[in-house]
Amino acid sequence: MLDERIAAELVGGYIRELAASGQRKDGRAFDEIREIKIRPGTFTKAEGEAWVSLGATQVLVGVKADVGTPFPDTPDKGVLISNVELLPLASPTFEPGPPDENAIEMARVVDRALRGSNAIDMEALAIKSGELVYMIFLDMYALDHDGNIIDAFALGSLVALSRTKIPVVEVTEEGEMVVKEETFDLPLRDLPITFTFIKIGDALMLDPTLEEELVSDAAITISIDSSGRVCSIQKRHGSFRVDEIKRAVSIARSKYPEVEKILREQGGLV
Amino acid sequence: MPLIVEKKPEVLITEDGIRTDGRGPLDLRPIKIQVGVLSRADGSAYLEWGGNRVLAAVYGPREVHPKHMALPDRALLRCRYNMAPFSTPERKRPGPDRRSVELSKVIREALLPSIFLERYPGTAIDVFVEILRSDAGTRVAGVTAASLALADAGIEMRGLVTAVAVGRVEDWVVVDPNHDEDQWGDADIPVAFLMEEKEITLLQLDGPMTQEQFDRALELASQAADLIYEVQKEALRRPYEAVRLEILRRGE
Numbered sequence: 454m455l456d457e458r459i460a461a462e463l464v465g466g467y468i469r470e471l472a473a474s475g476q477r478k479d480g481r482a483f484d485e486i487r488e489i490k491i492r493p494g495t496f497t498k499a500e501g502e503a504w505v506s507l508g509a510t511q512v513l514v515g516v517k518a519d520v521g522t523p524f525p526d527t528p529d530k531g532v533l534i535s536n537v538e539l540l541p542l543a544s545p546t547f548e549p550g551p552p553d554e555n556a557i558e559m560a561r562v563v564d565r566a567l568r569g570s571n572a573i574d575m576e577a578l579a580i581k582s583g584e585l586v587y588m589i590f591l592d593m594y595a596l597d598h599d600g601n602i603i604d605a606f607a608l609g610s611l612v613a614l615s616r617t618k619i620p621v622v623e624v625t626e627e628g629e630m631v632v633k634e635e636t637f638d639l640p641l642r643d644l645p646i647t648f649t650f651i652k653i654g655d656a657l658m659l660d661p662t663l664e665e666e667l668v669s670d671a672a673i674t675i676s677i678d679s680s681g682r683v684c685s686i687q688k689r690h691g692s693f694r695v696d697e698i699k700r701a702v703s704i705a706r707s708k709y710p711e712v713e714k715i716l717r718e719q720g721g722l723v
Numbered sequence: 724m725p726l727i728v729e730k731k732p733e734v735l736i737t738e739d740g741i742r743t744d745g746r747g748p749l750d751l752r753p754i755k756i757q758v759g760v761l762s763r764a765d766g767s768a769y770l771e772w773g774g775n776r777v778l779a780a781v782y783g784p785r786e787v788h789p790k791h792m793a794l795p796d797r798a799l800l801r802c803r804y805n806m807a808p809f810s811t812p813e814r815k816r817p818g819p820d821r822r823s824v825e826l827s828k829v830i831r832e833a834l835l836p837s838i839f840l841e842r843y844p845g846t847a848i849d850v851f852v853e854i855l856r857s858d859a860g861t862r863v864a865g866v867t868a869a870s871l872a873l874a875d876a877g878i879e880m881r882g883l884v885t886a887v888a889v890g891r892v893e894d895w896v897v898v899d900p901n902h903d904e905d906q907w908g909d910a911d912i913p914v915a916f917l918m919e920e921k922e923i924t925l926l927q928l929d930g931p932m933t934q935e936q937f938d939r940a941l942e943l944a945s946q947a948a949d950l951i952y953e954v955q956k957e958a959l960r961r962p963y964e965a966v967r968l969e970i971l972r973r974g975e
Contacts, residue, residue: 515809
Protein backbone atom coordinates (compact mmCIF):
# COMPACT_ATOMS: atom_id res chain seq x y z
CA MET A 454 0.00 0.00 0.00
CA LEU A 455 1.16 3.47 -0.89
CA ASP A 456 1.99 5.40 2.25
CA GLU A 457 -0.78 7.93 2.73
CA ARG A 458 1.68 10.73 3.45
CA ILE A 459 3.27 10.19 0.03
CA ALA A 460 -0.19 10.11 -1.50
CA ALA A 461 -1.03 13.37 0.27
CA GLU A 462 2.14 14.93 -1.12
CA LEU A 463 1.15 13.87 -4.64
CA VAL A 464 -2.44 15.03 -4.47
CA GLY A 465 -1.66 17.98 -2.19
CA GLY A 466 -0.85 20.44 -4.96
CA TYR A 467 -4.12 19.67 -6.68
CA ILE A 468 -6.15 20.10 -3.47
CA ARG A 469 -4.41 23.46 -2.82
CA GLU A 470 -5.07 24.69 -6.35
CA LEU A 471 -8.72 23.73 -6.06
CA ALA A 472 -8.97 25.41 -2.64
CA ALA A 473 -7.59 28.65 -4.08
CA SER A 474 -10.40 28.61 -6.66
CA GLY A 475 -13.10 27.83 -4.10
CA GLN A 476 -13.43 24.12 -4.79
CA ARG A 477 -12.91 20.76 -3.11
CA LYS A 478 -11.80 17.48 -4.64
CA ASP A 479 -15.09 15.74 -3.84
CA GLY A 480 -17.12 18.66 -5.18
CA ARG A 481 -18.46 19.85 -1.84
CA ALA A 482 -18.84 23.49 -0.83
CA PHE A 483 -16.39 24.66 1.85
CA ASP A 484 -19.11 24.59 4.53
CA GLU A 485 -20.72 21.36 3.37
CA ILE A 486 -20.72 18.33 5.66
CA ARG A 487 -20.49 14.83 4.20
CA GLU A 488 -23.51 12.59 4.46
CA ILE A 489 -24.24 11.50 8.04
CA LYS A 490 -25.70 8.03 8.42
CA ILE A 491 -26.71 6.22 11.57
CA ARG A 492 -26.68 2.48 11.00
CA PRO A 493 -29.69 0.64 12.40
CA GLY A 494 -29.17 -2.52 14.44
CA THR A 495 -27.43 -3.73 17.55
CA PHE A 496 -23.68 -4.24 17.45
CA THR A 497 -22.55 -4.20 21.07
CA LYS A 498 -23.46 -5.11 24.62
CA ALA A 499 -23.48 -1.45 25.60
CA GLU A 500 -26.29 0.31 27.46
CA GLY A 501 -26.36 2.80 24.57
CA GLU A 502 -24.65 2.67 21.19
CA ALA A 503 -24.38 4.21 17.75
CA TRP A 504 -22.61 3.19 14.53
CA VAL A 505 -22.22 6.42 12.63
CA SER A 506 -20.68 7.21 9.28
CA LEU A 507 -19.59 10.61 8.05
CA GLY A 508 -18.83 10.08 4.38
CA ALA A 509 -16.47 7.08 4.32
CA THR A 510 -15.43 7.61 7.95
CA GLN A 511 -17.07 5.13 10.30
CA VAL A 512 -17.12 5.01 14.09
CA LEU A 513 -18.85 2.93 16.71
CA VAL A 514 -19.62 4.49 20.08
CA GLY A 515 -20.72 2.47 23.09
CA VAL A 516 -21.86 3.69 26.49
CA LYS A 517 -21.37 1.31 29.42
CA ALA A 518 -22.76 2.07 32.86
CA ASP A 519 -21.28 0.93 36.14
CA VAL A 520 -21.34 2.11 39.75
CA GLY A 521 -18.46 3.31 41.87
CA THR A 522 -17.38 5.91 44.39
CA PRO A 523 -17.63 9.58 43.37
CA PHE A 524 -14.63 11.93 43.30
CA PRO A 525 -14.16 13.53 46.74
CA ASP A 526 -14.72 17.05 45.39
CA THR A 527 -18.00 16.10 43.66
CA PRO A 528 -19.72 13.69 46.09
CA ASP A 529 -23.16 14.27 44.51
CA LYS A 530 -22.20 13.84 40.87
CA GLY A 531 -21.83 10.83 38.64
CA VAL A 532 -18.61 10.17 36.77
CA LEU A 533 -18.07 10.37 33.01
CA ILE A 534 -15.02 8.64 31.53
CA SER A 535 -14.37 9.18 27.82
CA ASN A 536 -12.00 6.98 25.89
CA VAL A 537 -10.97 6.84 22.23
CA GLU A 538 -9.47 3.80 20.52
CA LEU A 539 -7.89 4.44 17.12
CA LEU A 540 -7.94 0.81 16.06
CA PRO A 541 -5.29 -0.43 13.66
CA LEU A 542 -8.24 -1.86 11.73
CA ALA A 543 -9.33 1.68 10.84
CA SER A 544 -6.24 2.92 9.03
CA PRO A 545 -2.87 1.65 7.80
CA THR A 546 -1.20 4.30 9.97
CA PHE A 547 -2.87 3.39 13.28
CA GLU A 548 -0.75 1.11 15.45
CA PRO A 549 -1.84 -1.26 18.21
CA GLY A 550 -1.14 -0.08 21.73
CA PRO A 551 -2.44 2.29 24.39
CA PRO A 552 -4.09 5.53 23.19
CA ASP A 553 -1.55 7.94 21.71
CA GLU A 554 -1.70 11.73 21.98
CA ASN A 555 -4.16 12.04 19.10
CA ALA A 556 -6.56 9.55 20.64
CA ILE A 557 -6.30 11.23 24.03
CA GLU A 558 -6.86 14.67 22.51
CA MET A 559 -9.98 13.51 20.65
CA ALA A 560 -11.45 11.87 23.75
CA ARG A 561 -10.84 15.00 25.78
CA VAL A 562 -12.31 17.31 23.14
CA VAL A 563 -15.54 15.29 22.97
CA ASP A 564 -15.57 15.08 26.77
CA ARG A 565 -15.21 18.85 27.08
CA ALA A 566 -17.99 19.47 24.57
CA LEU A 567 -20.30 17.36 26.74
CA ARG A 568 -19.18 18.96 30.01
CA GLY A 569 -19.01 22.49 28.61
CA SER A 570 -22.66 22.34 27.63
CA ASN A 571 -23.76 20.47 30.79
CA ALA A 572 -25.21 17.94 28.38
CA ILE A 573 -25.40 15.18 30.97
CA ASP A 574 -27.21 15.85 34.24
CA MET A 575 -24.43 14.55 36.49
CA GLU A 576 -26.40 15.23 39.70
CA ALA A 577 -29.06 12.82 38.52
CA LEU A 578 -26.38 10.11 38.45
CA ALA A 579 -25.68 10.15 42.19
CA ILE A 580 -27.08 7.21 44.16
CA LYS A 581 -25.78 7.86 47.68
CA SER A 582 -23.92 11.07 48.44
CA GLY A 583 -20.18 10.56 48.73
CA GLU A 584 -20.50 6.80 48.48
CA LEU A 585 -22.13 5.49 45.36
CA VAL A 586 -22.69 7.05 41.93
CA TYR A 587 -23.19 5.86 38.37
CA MET A 588 -20.06 5.81 36.25
CA ILE A 589 -20.60 6.36 32.55
CA PHE A 590 -17.95 4.97 30.22
CA LEU A 591 -18.05 6.56 26.78
CA ASP A 592 -15.96 4.36 24.49
CA MET A 593 -15.37 5.73 21.01
CA TYR A 594 -14.10 3.23 18.47
CA ALA A 595 -12.72 4.27 15.09
CA LEU A 596 -13.55 1.69 12.40
CA ASP A 597 -12.72 3.39 9.11
CA HIS A 598 -10.67 6.57 8.92
CA ASP A 599 -11.34 8.90 6.02
CA GLY A 600 -10.83 12.11 7.95
CA ASN A 601 -12.58 14.09 10.69
CA ILE A 602 -13.01 11.18 13.05
CA ILE A 603 -13.54 13.64 15.87
CA ASP A 604 -16.86 15.02 14.59
CA ALA A 605 -18.00 11.47 13.88
CA PHE A 606 -17.12 10.56 17.47
CA ALA A 607 -19.03 13.54 18.84
CA LEU A 608 -22.13 12.73 16.76
CA GLY A 609 -21.91 9.05 17.68
CA SER A 610 -21.57 9.98 21.34
CA LEU A 611 -24.73 12.08 21.30
CA VAL A 612 -26.75 9.34 19.65
CA ALA A 613 -25.32 6.65 21.95
CA LEU A 614 -25.89 8.72 25.09
CA SER A 615 -29.45 9.57 24.04
CA ARG A 616 -30.18 5.85 23.66
CA THR A 617 -28.57 4.85 26.96
CA LYS A 618 -30.76 3.00 29.42
CA ILE A 619 -29.22 2.34 32.82
CA PRO A 620 -30.41 -0.29 35.32
CA VAL A 621 -31.80 1.33 38.47
CA VAL A 622 -29.55 0.77 41.49
CA GLU A 623 -30.76 1.31 45.04
CA VAL A 624 -29.02 1.16 48.40
CA THR A 625 -31.03 -0.47 51.18
CA GLU A 626 -31.06 0.79 54.76
CA GLU A 627 -28.56 -1.92 55.63
CA GLY A 628 -26.27 -0.38 53.03
CA GLU A 629 -26.67 -3.20 50.52
CA MET A 630 -26.68 -2.45 46.80
CA VAL A 631 -29.60 -3.78 44.77
CA VAL A 632 -29.63 -3.84 40.95
CA LYS A 633 -33.22 -3.59 39.67
CA GLU A 634 -34.59 -4.91 36.41
CA GLU A 635 -36.10 -1.54 35.48
CA THR A 636 -33.98 1.06 33.69
CA PHE A 637 -33.95 4.82 33.34
CA ASP A 638 -32.88 7.01 30.44
CA LEU A 639 -29.53 8.73 30.83
CA PRO A 640 -30.50 12.37 31.46
CA LEU A 641 -29.30 14.22 28.35
CA ARG A 642 -30.18 17.90 28.49
CA ASP A 643 -28.29 19.38 25.58
CA LEU A 644 -26.86 18.43 22.21
CA PRO A 645 -23.38 19.88 21.81
CA ILE A 646 -22.29 19.37 18.20
CA THR A 647 -18.67 19.68 17.15
CA PHE A 648 -17.56 21.26 13.88
CA THR A 649 -14.02 20.66 12.65
CA PHE A 650 -12.45 23.04 10.16
CA ILE A 651 -9.15 22.90 8.37
CA LYS A 652 -7.29 25.72 6.71
CA ILE A 653 -5.66 25.37 3.31
CA GLY A 654 -4.13 28.69 2.29
CA ASP A 655 -6.95 31.16 2.93
CA ALA A 656 -9.69 28.58 2.62
CA LEU A 657 -11.60 27.32 5.67
CA MET A 658 -13.16 23.92 5.04
CA LEU A 659 -15.66 22.15 7.24
CA ASP A 660 -15.56 18.38 7.75
CA PRO A 661 -12.26 17.55 6.03
CA THR A 662 -11.56 14.25 4.31
CA LEU A 663 -8.33 12.47 5.17
CA GLU A 664 -6.58 13.86 2.08
CA GLU A 665 -7.63 17.37 3.04
CA GLU A 666 -6.50 16.84 6.64
CA LEU A 667 -3.09 15.66 5.50
CA VAL A 668 -2.41 18.72 3.33
CA SER A 669 -4.01 21.22 5.72
CA ASP A 670 -2.08 24.09 7.30
CA ALA A 671 -4.17 24.15 10.46
CA ALA A 672 -7.18 22.52 12.14
CA ILE A 673 -9.70 23.57 14.77
CA THR A 674 -12.69 21.91 16.43
CA ILE A 675 -15.52 24.06 17.77
CA SER A 676 -18.53 22.80 19.66
CA ILE A 677 -21.86 24.59 19.75
CA ASP A 678 -24.75 23.86 22.12
CA SER A 679 -28.48 24.00 21.41
CA SER A 680 -28.73 27.68 22.33
CA GLY A 681 -25.96 28.59 19.92
CA ARG A 682 -23.28 29.08 22.56
CA VAL A 683 -19.72 28.00 21.93
CA CYS A 684 -19.05 25.40 24.60
CA SER A 685 -15.57 24.20 23.72
CA ILE A 686 -12.78 24.89 21.26
CA GLN A 687 -9.64 23.02 20.48
CA LYS A 688 -7.15 24.44 18.06
CA ARG A 689 -5.19 21.47 16.80
CA HIS A 690 -2.18 21.78 14.48
CA GLY A 691 -1.13 25.03 12.77
CA SER A 692 -2.29 28.60 13.35
CA PHE A 693 -5.30 30.79 12.57
CA ARG A 694 -5.88 34.51 12.41
CA VAL A 695 -8.54 35.97 14.73
CA ASP A 696 -10.89 36.74 11.84
CA GLU A 697 -10.63 33.13 10.65
CA ILE A 698 -11.61 31.79 14.05
CA LYS A 699 -14.55 34.20 14.22
CA ARG A 700 -15.62 33.07 10.76
CA ALA A 701 -15.33 29.41 11.78
CA VAL A 702 -17.48 30.03 14.86
CA SER A 703 -20.19 31.75 12.88
CA ILE A 704 -20.20 29.01 10.23
CA ALA A 705 -20.43 26.38 12.98
CA ARG A 706 -23.39 28.23 14.57
CA SER A 707 -25.15 28.52 11.23
CA LYS A 708 -24.69 24.80 10.52
CA TYR A 709 -25.96 23.67 13.92
CA PRO A 710 -29.69 23.39 13.04
CA GLU A 711 -28.95 21.30 9.96
CA VAL A 712 -26.91 18.71 11.88
CA GLU A 713 -29.29 18.77 14.85
CA LYS A 714 -32.14 17.95 12.46
CA ILE A 715 -30.27 14.92 11.12
CA LEU A 716 -29.56 13.73 14.66
CA ARG A 717 -33.19 14.07 15.63
CA GLU A 718 -34.56 12.47 12.49
CA GLN A 719 -32.06 9.64 12.04
CA GLY A 720 -30.85 9.16 15.58
CA GLY A 721 -34.32 9.32 17.09
CA LEU A 722 -33.27 12.03 19.54
CA VAL A 723 -36.04 13.95 21.26
CA MET B 724 -19.26 -3.67 40.12
CA PRO B 725 -21.27 -5.02 37.19
CA LEU B 726 -24.85 -3.89 36.79
CA ILE B 727 -25.87 -7.24 35.33
CA VAL B 728 -26.86 -10.20 37.43
CA GLU B 729 -26.34 -13.53 35.66
CA LYS B 730 -28.46 -16.52 36.53
CA LYS B 731 -27.74 -20.11 35.60
CA PRO B 732 -30.75 -21.57 33.78
CA GLU B 733 -32.35 -24.45 35.67
CA VAL B 734 -32.19 -26.69 32.64
CA LEU B 735 -29.40 -26.32 30.06
CA ILE B 736 -30.82 -28.99 27.79
CA THR B 737 -34.08 -30.92 28.07
CA GLU B 738 -34.48 -34.68 27.77
CA ASP B 739 -35.57 -34.13 24.18
CA GLY B 740 -32.42 -32.13 23.43
CA ILE B 741 -34.01 -28.66 23.42
CA ARG B 742 -31.47 -25.98 24.36
CA THR B 743 -31.98 -22.73 26.30
CA ASP B 744 -32.38 -20.78 23.07
CA GLY B 745 -34.80 -23.31 21.61
CA ARG B 746 -32.33 -24.94 19.22
CA GLY B 747 -31.81 -28.65 18.78
CA PRO B 748 -28.32 -30.10 19.42
CA LEU B 749 -27.23 -29.87 15.77
CA ASP B 750 -28.61 -26.43 14.93
CA LEU B 751 -26.38 -23.45 14.22
CA ARG B 752 -27.34 -19.93 15.23
CA PRO B 753 -28.12 -17.62 12.28
CA ILE B 754 -25.02 -16.35 10.44
CA LYS B 755 -24.83 -13.25 8.25
CA ILE B 756 -21.67 -12.09 6.51
CA GLN B 757 -20.75 -9.06 4.42
CA VAL B 758 -17.34 -8.50 2.82
CA GLY B 759 -15.68 -5.22 1.84
CA VAL B 760 -17.28 -3.16 4.59
CA LEU B 761 -14.31 -0.88 5.33
CA SER B 762 -12.88 1.56 2.82
CA ARG B 763 -9.35 1.91 4.21
CA ALA B 764 -8.55 -1.76 4.76
CA ASP B 765 -7.25 -3.88 1.86
CA GLY B 766 -9.82 -6.49 2.80
CA SER B 767 -12.59 -6.64 5.37
CA ALA B 768 -15.57 -8.64 6.56
CA TYR B 769 -18.42 -8.05 9.01
CA LEU B 770 -20.05 -11.06 10.56
CA GLU B 771 -23.13 -11.58 12.70
CA TRP B 772 -23.34 -14.98 14.31
CA GLY B 773 -26.02 -15.40 16.92
CA GLY B 774 -25.41 -12.44 19.20
CA ASN B 775 -21.79 -12.04 18.08
CA ARG B 776 -20.79 -9.02 16.00
CA VAL B 777 -17.32 -9.20 14.54
CA LEU B 778 -15.29 -7.00 12.20
CA ALA B 779 -12.16 -8.33 10.52
CA ALA B 780 -9.74 -6.25 8.48
CA VAL B 781 -6.60 -7.12 6.53
CA TYR B 782 -3.77 -4.76 5.70
CA GLY B 783 -1.11 -6.03 3.38
CA PRO B 784 1.03 -7.33 1.94
CA ARG B 785 2.79 -4.20 3.18
CA GLU B 786 6.15 -3.03 4.48
CA VAL B 787 7.20 -4.61 7.77
CA HIS B 788 7.70 -2.40 10.82
CA PRO B 789 9.99 -2.99 12.66
CA LYS B 790 12.12 -3.96 9.67
CA HIS B 791 14.11 -6.70 11.42
CA MET B 792 10.95 -8.79 11.71
CA ALA B 793 10.72 -9.22 7.94
CA LEU B 794 11.24 -12.75 6.63
CA PRO B 795 13.41 -13.10 3.50
CA ASP B 796 11.49 -16.00 1.96
CA ARG B 797 7.85 -15.36 2.88
CA ALA B 798 5.35 -12.89 4.31
CA LEU B 799 5.03 -12.32 8.02
CA LEU B 800 1.47 -12.99 9.16
CA ARG B 801 0.41 -11.00 12.22
CA CYS B 802 -2.91 -11.17 13.96
CA ARG B 803 -4.62 -9.14 16.66
CA TYR B 804 -7.80 -10.34 18.35
CA ASN B 805 -9.32 -7.57 20.43
CA MET B 806 -12.54 -7.18 22.39
CA ALA B 807 -14.23 -3.79 22.42
CA PRO B 808 -14.84 -2.35 25.89
CA PHE B 809 -18.57 -2.44 25.16
CA SER B 810 -18.58 -6.01 23.81
CA THR B 811 -19.25 -7.68 27.16
CA PRO B 812 -21.91 -7.34 29.90
CA GLU B 813 -19.34 -5.73 32.16
CA ARG B 814 -17.10 -3.16 30.50
CA LYS B 815 -13.84 -4.75 29.40
CA ARG B 816 -10.74 -2.71 30.07
CA PRO B 817 -9.27 -1.70 26.70
CA GLY B 818 -6.02 -3.31 25.60
CA PRO B 819 -4.67 -6.85 25.41
CA ASP B 820 -5.04 -9.30 28.31
CA ARG B 821 -3.63 -12.84 28.51
CA ARG B 822 -6.70 -14.36 26.89
CA SER B 823 -6.60 -12.09 23.85
CA VAL B 824 -2.86 -12.69 23.42
CA GLU B 825 -3.49 -16.43 23.28
CA LEU B 826 -6.48 -16.08 20.96
CA SER B 827 -4.47 -13.83 18.63
CA LYS B 828 -1.91 -16.62 18.40
CA VAL B 829 -4.35 -19.47 17.75
CA ILE B 830 -6.26 -17.41 15.18
CA ARG B 831 -3.00 -16.59 13.38
CA GLU B 832 -2.08 -20.26 13.37
CA ALA B 833 -5.54 -21.18 12.12
CA LEU B 834 -5.14 -18.87 9.11
CA LEU B 835 -1.44 -19.46 8.41
CA PRO B 836 -1.78 -22.78 6.51
CA SER B 837 -4.34 -21.24 4.15
CA ILE B 838 -2.08 -18.51 2.76
CA PHE B 839 0.64 -18.76 0.11
CA LEU B 840 3.00 -16.67 2.25
CA GLU B 841 5.94 -17.52 -0.01
CA ARG B 842 4.35 -15.36 -2.73
CA TYR B 843 5.00 -12.22 -0.68
CA PRO B 844 8.56 -12.39 0.69
CA GLY B 845 9.73 -9.56 2.94
CA THR B 846 6.23 -8.19 3.59
CA ALA B 847 3.71 -8.22 6.42
CA ILE B 848 0.07 -9.26 6.27
CA ASP B 849 -1.79 -7.85 9.27
CA VAL B 850 -5.11 -9.30 10.35
CA PHE B 851 -7.24 -7.39 12.85
CA VAL B 852 -10.22 -9.06 14.50
CA GLU B 853 -12.44 -6.77 16.53
CA ILE B 854 -15.16 -8.29 18.68
CA LEU B 855 -17.85 -5.62 18.89
CA ARG B 856 -20.35 -7.80 20.72
CA SER B 857 -19.58 -11.16 22.29
CA ASP B 858 -22.02 -14.02 22.68
CA ALA B 859 -19.99 -17.26 22.92
CA GLY B 860 -17.76 -18.49 20.13
CA THR B 861 -15.99 -15.22 19.34
CA ARG B 862 -12.74 -16.89 18.28
CA VAL B 863 -14.42 -19.11 15.69
CA ALA B 864 -16.45 -16.14 14.49
CA GLY B 865 -13.17 -14.23 14.27
CA VAL B 866 -11.42 -16.91 12.21
CA THR B 867 -14.41 -17.24 9.87
CA ALA B 868 -14.53 -13.47 9.29
CA ALA B 869 -10.73 -13.07 9.05
CA SER B 870 -10.42 -15.71 6.34
CA LEU B 871 -12.96 -13.80 4.24
CA ALA B 872 -11.15 -10.52 4.86
CA LEU B 873 -7.95 -12.16 3.54
CA ALA B 874 -9.80 -13.34 0.44
CA ASP B 875 -11.36 -9.89 0.03
CA ALA B 876 -7.85 -8.40 0.17
CA GLY B 877 -6.97 -10.56 -2.85
CA ILE B 878 -4.29 -12.50 -1.01
CA GLU B 879 -3.43 -15.79 -2.67
CA MET B 880 -4.86 -18.62 -0.64
CA ARG B 881 -5.21 -22.40 -0.74
CA GLY B 882 -8.81 -21.93 0.30
CA LEU B 883 -11.05 -20.49 2.95
CA VAL B 884 -10.81 -21.32 6.62
CA THR B 885 -14.10 -22.04 8.37
CA ALA B 886 -14.41 -22.34 12.11
CA VAL B 887 -17.13 -23.50 14.46
CA ALA B 888 -17.35 -24.57 18.08
CA VAL B 889 -18.95 -27.73 19.42
CA GLY B 890 -19.56 -28.45 23.06
CA ARG B 891 -20.78 -30.99 25.55
CA VAL B 892 -23.76 -30.31 27.78
CA GLU B 893 -24.31 -33.24 30.10
CA ASP B 894 -24.46 -36.25 27.75
CA TRP B 895 -25.29 -34.19 24.68
CA VAL B 896 -22.80 -33.05 22.09
CA VAL B 897 -24.09 -29.71 20.81
CA VAL B 898 -23.11 -27.61 17.82
CA ASP B 899 -22.29 -23.90 18.23
CA PRO B 900 -22.65 -23.49 22.02
CA ASN B 901 -24.61 -20.44 23.15
CA HIS B 902 -23.79 -18.17 26.07
CA ASP B 903 -25.44 -20.41 28.69
CA GLU B 904 -23.68 -23.51 27.39
CA ASP B 905 -20.38 -21.67 27.14
CA GLN B 906 -20.77 -20.50 30.74
CA TRP B 907 -22.21 -23.59 32.39
CA GLY B 908 -21.68 -26.42 29.90
CA ASP B 909 -19.23 -29.26 30.42
CA ALA B 910 -16.90 -28.93 27.45
CA ASP B 911 -16.12 -26.48 24.65
CA ILE B 912 -14.20 -27.34 21.47
CA PRO B 913 -13.43 -24.64 18.90
CA VAL B 914 -12.35 -26.12 15.56
CA ALA B 915 -11.19 -24.56 12.30
CA PHE B 916 -10.87 -26.30 8.96
CA LEU B 917 -9.01 -25.44 5.81
CA MET B 918 -12.02 -26.41 3.76
CA GLU B 919 -10.31 -27.46 0.51
CA GLU B 920 -8.53 -30.33 2.22
CA LYS B 921 -10.58 -30.46 5.42
CA GLU B 922 -7.36 -29.98 7.34
CA ILE B 923 -7.82 -28.93 10.95
CA THR B 924 -5.97 -25.66 11.57
CA LEU B 925 -7.36 -24.82 15.01
CA LEU B 926 -8.39 -27.19 17.73
CA GLN B 927 -8.82 -26.49 21.40
CA LEU B 928 -10.67 -28.45 24.01
CA ASP B 929 -11.76 -27.35 27.43
CA GLY B 930 -13.58 -29.89 29.58
CA PRO B 931 -13.73 -33.67 29.88
CA MET B 932 -15.15 -35.86 27.12
CA THR B 933 -15.14 -39.55 26.30
CA GLN B 934 -13.39 -40.72 23.14
CA GLU B 935 -16.80 -41.41 21.60
CA GLN B 936 -18.10 -37.96 22.43
CA PHE B 937 -14.93 -36.39 21.04
CA ASP B 938 -15.20 -38.33 17.77
CA ARG B 939 -18.80 -37.27 17.45
CA ALA B 940 -17.87 -33.67 18.26
CA LEU B 941 -15.34 -33.56 15.41
CA GLU B 942 -17.84 -35.14 13.03
CA LEU B 943 -20.50 -32.57 13.96
CA ALA B 944 -17.98 -29.73 13.68
CA SER B 945 -17.09 -30.88 10.18
CA GLN B 946 -20.75 -31.02 9.12
CA ALA B 947 -21.47 -27.59 10.61
CA ALA B 948 -18.39 -26.16 8.88
CA ASP B 949 -19.77 -27.34 5.53
CA LEU B 950 -22.89 -25.23 6.11
CA ILE B 951 -20.93 -22.15 7.23
CA TYR B 952 -18.59 -22.53 4.24
CA GLU B 953 -21.57 -22.04 1.91
CA VAL B 954 -22.48 -18.80 3.72
CA GLN B 955 -18.86 -17.63 3.39
CA LYS B 956 -18.68 -18.37 -0.32
CA GLU B 957 -21.99 -16.65 -0.93
CA ALA B 958 -20.79 -13.54 0.95
CA LEU B 959 -17.59 -13.46 -1.09
CA ARG B 960 -19.51 -13.72 -4.36
CA ARG B 961 -22.19 -11.16 -3.49
CA PRO B 962 -20.27 -7.95 -4.41
CA TYR B 963 -19.30 -9.45 -7.78
CA GLU B 964 -22.84 -10.59 -8.35
CA ALA B 965 -23.97 -6.99 -7.78
CA VAL B 966 -21.47 -5.83 -10.42
CA ARG B 967 -22.66 -8.52 -12.84
CA LEU B 968 -26.28 -7.46 -12.43
CA GLU B 969 -25.33 -3.81 -12.90
CA ILE B 970 -23.56 -4.66 -16.17
CA LEU B 971 -26.59 -6.63 -17.35
CA ARG B 972 -28.90 -3.77 -16.40
CA ARG B 973 -26.81 -1.24 -18.31
CA GLY B 974 -26.62 -3.55 -21.31
CA GLU B 975 -30.36 -3.52 -21.71
